[in-house]
Each structure stands twice: as C-alpha cells, then as structure tokens.
Amino acid sequence: MTDYARQEHREFVAASRAALSDGKLQLALVRLTSTLTAANRRGYDSLPESAQVREQARQIKLRTLANLPRYLEQLEESVRSVGGFVHWADDARQACNIVCDIAWSHGVKRAVKAKSMTTEEIHLNAALESAGIEVTETDFGEFVIQLAKERPSHIVAPAVHHTRESIAGLLSNHLGEPVPDDAPTLAKTGRRILRQKFFAADMGITGVNFAVAETGTLVLVTNEGNGRLTTTWPRIHVAVMGMEKVIPRWRDLPVFLKLLARAATGHPLSVYTSLITGPARNGDLDGPEELHLVILDNGRSKVLASPFRESLACIRCGACLNACPVYRRIGGHAYGGIYSGPIGSVLTPLYSDISHNPHLPHASSLCGACQAACPVKINIPHMLIGLRELQHEKKRNFWEDLAYGLARRVLQRPWLYRLMGRLLRWTLRPLSRDGWCCRLPGPVAGWTQSRDFPAPTRRSFRQLWKREMKR
Amino acid sequence: MTAANRQNFLERVRKAVAEVNRPGDPKLPLPHTWVGRSKIDSDLVTAFCSALQRAGGISHAVESWSEVSPLLRRLIHESGGKNIVLSRGDWQQRLDLDWLFRHGPWKAWLTPLPCSDTGEWDSANDNDALKRQLFAADVGITGADWLIAETGSVVLLSRPDQPRSVSLLPRVHIAIAESRRVLPDLYDLFNVCSPADLTANLIIITGPSKTGDIELKLVTGVHGPEQIHVIVARETTELSERAVLLSSTAP
Numbered sequence: 004m005t006d007y008a009r010q011e012h013r014e015f016v017a018a019s020r021a022a023l024s025d026g027k028l029q030l031a032l033v034r035l036t037s038t039l040t041a042a043n044r045r046g047y048d049s050l051p052e053s054a055q056v057r058e059q060a061r062q063i064k065l066r067t068l069a070n071l072p073r074y075l076e077q078l079e080e081s082v083r084s085v086g087g088f089v090h091w092a093d094d095a096r097q098a099c100n101i102v103c104d105i106a107w108s109h110g111v112k113r114a115v116k117a118k119s120m121t122t123e124e125i126h127l128n129a130a131l132e133s134a135g136i137e138v139t140e141t142d143f144g145e146f147v148i149q150l151a152k153e154r155p156s157h158i159v160a161p162a163v164h165h166t167r168e169s170i171a172g173l174l175s176n177h178l179g180e181p182v183p184d185d186a187p188t189l190a191k192t193g194r195r196i197l198r199q200k201f202f203a204a205d206m207g208i209t210g211v212n213f214a215v216a217e218t219g220t221l222v223l224v225t226n227e228g229n230g231r232l233t234t235t236w237p238r239i240h241v242a243v244m245g246m247e248k249v250i251p252r253w254r255d256l257p258v259f260l261k262l263l264a265r266a267a268t269g270h271p272l273s274v275y276t277s278l279i280t281g282p283a284r285n286g287d288l289d290g291p292e293e294l295h296l297v298i299l300d301n302g303r304s305k306v307l308a309s310p311f312r313e314s315l316a317c318i319r320c321g322a323c324l325n326a327c328p329v330y331r332r333i334g335g336h337a338y339g340g341i342y343s344g345p346i347g348s349v350l351t352p353l354y355s356d357i358s359h360n361p362h363l364p365h366a367s368s369l370c371g372a373c374q375a376a377c378p379v380k381i382n383i384p385h386m387l388i389g390l391r392e393l394q395h396e397k398k399r400n401f402w403e404d405l406a407y408g409l410a411r412r413v414l415q416r417p418w419l420y421r422l423m424g425r426l427l428r429w430t431l432r433p434l435s436r437d438g439w440c441c442r443l444p445g446p447v448a449g450w451t452q453s454r455d456f457p458a459p460t461r462r463s464f465r466q467l468w469k470r471e472m473k474r
Numbered sequence: 475m476t477a478a479n480r481q482n483f484l485e486r487v488r489k490a491v492a493e494v495n496r497p498g499d500p501k502l503p504l505p506h507t508w509v510g511r512s513k514i515d516s517d518l519v520t521a522f523c524s525a526l527q528r529a530g531g532i533s534h535a536v537e538s539w540s541e542v543s544p545l546l547r548r549l550i551h552e553s554g555g556k557n558i559v560l561s562r563g564d565w566q567q568r569l570d571l572d573w574l575f576r577h578g579p580w581k582a583w584l585t586p587l588p589c590s591d592t593g594e595w596d597s598a599n600d601n602d603a604l605k606r607q608l609f610a611a612d613v614g615i616t617g618a619d620w621l622i623a624e625t626g627s628v629v630l631l632s633r634p635d636q637p638r639s640v641s642l643l644p645r646v647h648i649a650i651a652e653s654r655r656v657l658p659d660l661y662d663l664f665n666v667c668s669p670a671d672l673t674a675n676l677i678i679i680t681g682p683s684k685t686g687d688i689e690l691k692l693v694t695g696v697h698g699p700e701q702i703h704v705i706v707a708r709e710t711t712e713l714s715e716r717a718v719l720l721s722s723t724a725p
Binding site for chain 2: 031034035038050051052053055056059062063066068069070071072075076085090091093097141142143144147160161162163166167170186187189190191193194197198202217218220226227228229231232234235236246251252253254255256257258260261268270271272273274275276277278279280281282283284286287288289290298300304305307308309310312
C-alpha cells in the first residue's frame with residue numbers, strides 16, 4: 004500500500020487543503036456523514052440491549068484473536084471437509100500470485116469481483132490485469148471508481164465523491180453512447196453492462212465479512228446482490244480474507260450480523276447475507292464448481308503481537324469514518340491509504356510502516372466519536388496516542404525534546420515558573436486586543452493561523468489567590 | 475512449498491499470539507447468549523409483514539391457501555413478466571397452478587432436476603442453455619425455508635430443486651410460504667438451522683436489491699430483483715398437519 008502513501012506530513016496537509024476547497028466533495032461529505040451518522044444511531048436504538056450486544060461481539064472477537072491459530076486451523080479443516088481449497092498468503096505479493104495461479108491453471112479469461120477492501124489492500128486488480136485477465140468490479144460504486152481509475156474514498160460508499168453527472172459521463176464514455184443522468188437510468192445501465200460481465204465470467208472474486216471456523220461458512224454481505232451474482236455462475240469462486248475475519252462458531256454469527264448493517268447504514272440487516280459453505284453440491288444447478296479461500300497475513304501477525312491487537316477486531320462497517328470530525332471535512336482520499344478515517348489511521352501505519360505514514364496518528368482530534376460509534380467499541384483514540392508514542396520513540400524530534408526538557412526544568416522550580424509566567428504575560432499583552440491575540444509571532448504563528456489565542460489576564464492565578472486569602 | 479508456507483504462517487501467528495497473551499486469559503469461547511433478541515408482541519405474521527415493508531419489500535398476508543393462487547396471478551399480471559421461472563417445493567402442491575403453465579401471455583417453467591439415477595447433469599451444453607434461460611427470466615417464484623419477523627427476511631437454502639438463480643436473476647422475486655415458517659428473530663434462524671442442515675448456500679434476503687452509490691439516493695434493482703413480494707399464508711392446525719405430510723412426500 005505504499006504506492007500512494009503520503010511520505011511527508013506536508014503531503015497530507017496539502018491533500019487536506021485540496022479536499023477542503025473542493026466544493027463538490029464537501030457537499031458529498033456532508034450528505035454522506037450526516038445521513039450515515041444518524042443511521043448509525045438509529046440502528047443501535049432499534050436494537051434491544053445494543054450495548055450488551057456490542058460488548059458480546061467485542062468479547063468474541065478478542066477471545067478469538069487470543070486463540071487465533073486454533074481457529075484458523077479449524078477453519079481450514081472445515082472448509083476442506085466441505086470441498087473447498089485453503090491457501091495461506093504471508094503478504095500481498097504471495098496472495099496475488101496464488102490468485103493468478105488459480106486463474107492460469109483453470110484457463111480463466113474474465114473475472115468479476117465483488118467489493119472487498121482486502122483485495123484493494125493487496126492490489127489484486129493490477130496483478131490480474133498484468134497476468135492478462137480482465138477484471139470487472141461489480142459493486143456499482145466500485146465499478147464507477149474502476150471506470151474513473153480512482154480508488155475508494157469510503158469503506159461502504161466508495162464512490163461518494165462522484166455526482167450523478169460525473170457517473171453519467173463515465174458510463175457514457177464506457178458505452179460510447181450518451182446516458183441520461185437520472186439515478187434509476189444510471190442504475191439500469193449499470194445492471195445491463197454488468198449482467199453481461201457476470202454471464203461471461205469464469206471466476207468470481209470476493210472478500211469475506213466473517214468466516215465461521217466451526218462450519219467453514221464464508222459470509223458475504225452486500226446490498227446490491229453483486230456478491231451473490233459473483234458467486235453463482237462463475238466456475239470458480241476465490242475468496243480473499245484477512246486472517247482476523249474468523250469467528251469460532253455458527254451461533255456467534257448472528258451477534259455480528261445484528262451489528263454490521265445497523266452500524267453501517269442503520270438497517271437491521273443488509274439486503275443480501277450469503278452464507279457460503281463450500282462449492283456447489285452434487286445436483287446443484289448453479290453455484291461454483293470450485294471454491295478457494297486465501298487467508299492473508301500481510302502485517303496482521305505483527306499487529307497481533309503488539310499492544311494494538313484490538314484493532315484487528317474491526318468489522319469494516321465504516322461507522323467511525325462517518326462520526327469523525329476530520330474525515331467529515333477531508334474525505335477518504337486525503338488519508339493516503341486504502342483504509343481511511345480513524346480506523347485507517349490505525350491500520351495503515353500498522354500494516355505497512357509508521358515511518359511511511361507519519362501524519363496519520365495525528366489526523367485526529369482524539370474526541371472519541373469513533374469509539375462511540377464502533378460496533379465492537381475499539382478504543383481508537385487510545386491507539387492513536389500509542390502510535391504517536393511509537394513514532395516519538397522511533398524518530399526523536401530535537402526541537403520537541405528541547406521544548407519538553409525546558410518545560411520540565413521550569414515546572415520543577417516554582418520561582419522560575421512564576422518568572423516565566425510573568426514574562427509570558429508581558430510579551431503577550433502588547434499583542435492582544437479585546438481579550439484575544441490574533442497573530443502570534445515566530446515559531447508559534449501556526450497556532451493562530453486558524454484560531455485566536457486568549458489574551459493573558461491582568462493578574463496571574465497566584466496573585467489572585469494571594470489576594471483572596473488576605474481578605 | 476504450500477505445506478511449508480502453511481507451517482510458517484501458523485507458526486508466526488502462534489508466536490504473535492503468545493507475545494501478548496497473559497497466563498490466565500480466558501481460553502474457552504464465550505457462552506452463547508441471546509442478548510438483543512427482539513421481543514415481538516404482535517403476531518409473527520403481522521410483525522414480519524411490517525418489517526418487510528420497512529425494508530422496501532411488499533408483503534401479502536392471506537388467510538388461507540385458496541387465496542394464494544389468485545393473488546399470484548394478479549402479481550404476475552402487474553409485473554408484466556413474460557418469462558416466469560419457478561423453483562420446486564412443497565408449497566406448489568397446495569396450489570392449483572394449471573393456469574400458470576397452460577394459459578396466459580407468458581412462458582412459465584420449473585427449474586429442471588438432475589438425472590434421478592446419478593444426481594448429475596447430463597452435459598455441459600445443456601447447462602449453458604439453462605444459464606441463458608435463467609438470465610432471461612423476468613419473474614422468479616420460490617418458496618421460503620424460513621422467514622424472519624424481526625428483519626422481514628426471506629431465507630433460502632440452495633438445493634437441486636431450489637437453485638440460487640431464481641431469487642436472484644429476475645426483476646421480480648415472489649416468495650410463497652406458510653405462516654409456520656416465520657421465526658421471531660435472527661437468533662432463531664441459527665438455532666433451528668443447525669450446521670448439519672447447511673447446504674452450499676444459505677441466503678438471507680432482506681428487501682429488494684439496493685444501491686446508495688448514486689449520491690446516496692436509494693435505487694432498487696441495480697443487480698438483483700427490483701421488487702420482492704412475499705406471500706404468507708396463515709394456516710389452521712389441520713393445514714399444518716397436512717403440511718408435514720406433504721413435505722414428507724415432496725420430490
């Protein structure tokens with residue numbers, strides 16, 4: 004995921020600035036985040052005892068992670084016993100090679116793909132295309148993104164930054180004929196184009212929302228039905244899952260299904276929840292002949308061994324994105340990783356390298372809205388602070404160290420503290436008007452770039468205190 | 475190489491887990507609870523119908539099986555469908571569907587079954603023709619293995635007599651079931667359907683195919699059916715007994 008990671012803090016700031024001055028994007032973000040944030044609350048409200056359900060889900064995830072090897076082996080065994088094949092991929096390259104090998108050995112020419120963040124993470128499309136295989140994204144939003152040669156800007160609404168007009172333009176270009184820009188016609192046109200793709204495809208590629216170790220069931224959640232179409236007629240189904248997606252038992256599944264759609268869109272369930280247990284059985288008229296499950300590490304074991312293990316409990320609902328005051332203003336692309344928003348700020352540096360993403364742990368006001376919205380209550384603010392700590396240990400900043408060293412000395416000596424306070428008040432007084440300093444000088448100018456600094460009071464707290472005591 | 479790969483992979487995960495786990499961490503899986511199970515106080519059929527409507531589907535609760543056939547006929551007329559495909563199930567034996575197969579300005583057909591001796595399909599060519607036919611269908615009619623009152627969902631297990639395509643490819647999906655199939659809550663599905671009952675595909679359908687990808691306005695029918703109708707026939711005790719008998723003689 005390094006190909007568009009932002010190497011420097013200023014790149015992030017520049018990308019954020021660009022996003023902030025993009026009127027269309029701002030409009031889309033307001034529409035998206037206000038709709039979905041309200042939906043998230045409504046979703047939890049409509050679920051009885053939602054706090055306990057979320058706690059239950061969280062505990063199942065944490066215990067599964069603590070015993071992950073056992074459940075992965077059980078999953079492998081179960082998938083094999085229903086006739087599927089299991090592959091293990093250490094990293095993105097291996098995973099892509101595995102999928103390309105399956106495609107080659109089966110003479111696959113055309114593949115269809117249902118929306119999957121994991122395959123985005125490993126850049127599977129590029130790998131397949133360079134192997135000469137045509138890949139079509141089939142989620143309507145992802146298809147638009149593919150036509151526009153962009154990447155998703157939101158986990159559940161990848162094309163949120165596009166308007167009706169821009170989508171119509173992309174579809175017209177693709178078809179070589181004008182397409183009217185009303186939503187139903189656009190959807191119908193998408194249906195027509197993609198039906199042909201589904202009909203002709205030999206391979207269907209999906210992600211996995213949950214994998215049940217007990218039964219070998221792969222769970223796929225979509226609203227459009229493209230997940231079903233991808234796994235119904237193509238001869239081969241390849242599912243790529245991050246290894247943290249496993250859950251132990253069949254009866255653990257409803258706990259998560261009850262939460263996922265409610266957190267993401269406020270609905271009690273997504274439209275299509277597919278529970279896939281092996282390839283088509285004897286006598287089935289449709290369904291794939293072969294099923295391959297690729298279990299991916301790609302940095303996850305590193306996270307598993309770190310204090311950030313909890314981040315692997317994420318079920319990719321997107322609720323934290325919608326709730327985040329930073330995401331709500333700058334959108335997904337500015338973050339510079341596959342996963343954006345608060346959880347992206349945690350996952351991207353952890354999966355790759357924190358030195359490649361120095362800005363991400365700071366792309367947050369630590370307000371806690373993400374944790375409040377999270378269906379499994381991941382303590383994202385805590386982890387962002389942890390990442391800042393890690394960053395500091397890895398690369399010390401001379402000026403920062405100097406400032407904190409001086410502050411320590413000042414704070415240890417009351418007389419010095421008093422003196423510095425007085426000095427500060429004297430320096431600030433000529434700079435302030437009507438109770439505020441609007442422009443600070445030198446190295447602290449950044450502070451007043453977007454907000455004012457309160458002017459010092461006439462007397463210090465200590466002076467006031469002394470006077471009160473005398474009375 | 476694959477075996478070595480697998481060993482390395484699992485070894486790495488084992489080490490990673492041991493790194494952070496503390497002795498005394500809970501080992502056993504969490505006991506199952508039904509926390510958050512919805513309490514439905516109205517009758518299940520009514521609850522199901524209103525949940526389905528909320529999800530954008532169209533529900534039809536009828537008092538007896540005799541009302542199903544005329545209703546179905548009306549729905550097919552309204553849909554303007556010309557190519558109607560039906561999967562098989564015991565629900566069909568309660569209905570007189572002569573009118574559907576013999577008359578009307580449409581072609582109606584049952585999904586074929588594999589050869590009864592071998593359980594296999596005859597040839598790949600046939601399968602291709604069938605695929606074309608299924609992609610061309612505009613109304614799909616199925617039964618339902620279960621209905622869920624909490625969410626308004628239709629649950630279908632894939633079987634030779636109940637292929638996945640019928641509820642997926644046509645513009646209009648009509649599901650027909652009797653009221654005893656209605657479960658109160660999603661939890662109940664995972665209780666009545668045990669791992670041993672699973673087939674290759676269990677689908678939980680909640681409303682018509684939807685997308686919000688165009689400026690977040692909901693549009694239906696982007697990939698799957700743009701309309702889903704569910705007909706629920708209330709049944710008396712006597713009828714339920716008959717249902718048990720019928721299901722034991724179903725094909």
